[in-house]
Amino acid sequence: MRLFGQTPTPSAKMGLSIIFIFLSLAIFAPWLAPYGESETLAGTWDPPSAQHWLGTDNIGRDIFSRLIYGARMTVAVALATTLLSFVFGTVTGFLAAVGGKWIDLTLSRIVDVMLSIPLLIFALIILSVFGSSIPVLILTIAILDATRVFRLARAVAMNISVTEFVEVARLRGEGLWWIIRREVLPNAAPPMIAEFGLRFCFNFLFVAGLSFLGLGIQPPLADWGGMVRDNAQAISFGLMAPMWPALAIALMTIGINLVVDWVLSINSRPSGASAEL
Incomplete structure (x- = not known):
């Protein structure tokens, strides 16, 4: 098994296995769960x-059935949020890096204002005003998370935009979007892929945290954060009911981090092969 042209390390294989299991549960939940979600x-x-x-x-x-359905809801919302935040953050970050002084200044100041407000407080305000429907939840977290993606995308693209091949493309008269698509994006892909895993992990935990506070995924839909909240009092009676969804959250987080660590280690290796003399 090879990914990114490299054979995964044992820890990466373990992480990929964990992610594969939870993704399988999410996709095939209606056929795997012995009972209904509610x-x-x-x-x-x-x-x-x-x-x-x-x-x-x-x-x-049934807790086992709700765990399976919870995988589908929690993972799907976190994945949709991360994909959307990367579209927003990467496009605006690259645009700020290669679009000129005023575009960079305008976008950077907007992001600075958004970053000045604590993320959780910002999310709680928006969700309290507009409700906690799935589309509102995804869009809210995606916009807030896009500010973090913007920072990295802008920093990476800044380094690429001053290279010779980008200057040559400008001298040839290539347009702004051509430069972003053909020059900046391919060279920025490795660090952005690693960042995608980290942001997915963050959004996954953030969705679970909001559900635990009662502002995330709403009943009767099953999600792991909400399951911990619903069964928190069971700990007082020595029962394991809230521990199962908490364990699922922990395992998914560990699996993602193992894969991200492997991707980061690949990107940190020096490029170029030694020549035989």
């Missing part, structure tokens, strides 16, 4: 049994 089946916080492998939650729903 189906009440038994009593409150029943212990694990042959019918309910991980027990039941605060209103008698």
